[in-house]
Amino acid sequence: MSYTGTILLVSHDRTLINNIATSTLVFEGESIVKEYVGGYDDWLRQRPQEAKPRKASFKKQDTVLAQTPIAKLKLGFKQQKELNALPDTIEWLEREQHNLFQAMGDPGFYKKDRADIIAANDRLETVKKLLEDAYARWEKLEQTRFDGENN
Known part of the structure; x- marks a missing residue:
């Protein structure tokens, strides 16, 4: 280079x-x-x-840590397990969304039965909502983990 x-x-x-x-x-x-x-x-x-x-600053930090409950400082086992699983869940939802977009982009898709088209649209909206929720939860858990590591 x-x-x-x-x-x-x-x-x-x-x-x-x-x-x-x-x-x-x-x-x-x-x-x-x-x-x-x-x-x-x-x-x-x-x-x-x-x-x-710098002993004085350590005393202040120790006091703050002593007053903060340990449970609030880090993720619990279930939260960590959920955080570890979220990237796979998000990847699966993104694939599902991509597949729905591709299917609905096919001109022959709209020649199908009306009920099938409505079901696909409903599924797409559900996947979009689940994806939004998963990203929001991932962000919240990552922030909690970050705060726990830096306190």
């Missing part, structure tokens, strides 16, 4: 950063951004060690 520009990549994936980054921009406290050569592991080796541990 002959691209000579710069790509700014924001990621929490340390392996990805280690494998592709030539330099790393790191936010270090009070609005300070420093550049280090290499990826995440290179930054760990190059960064300066803190002179004083």
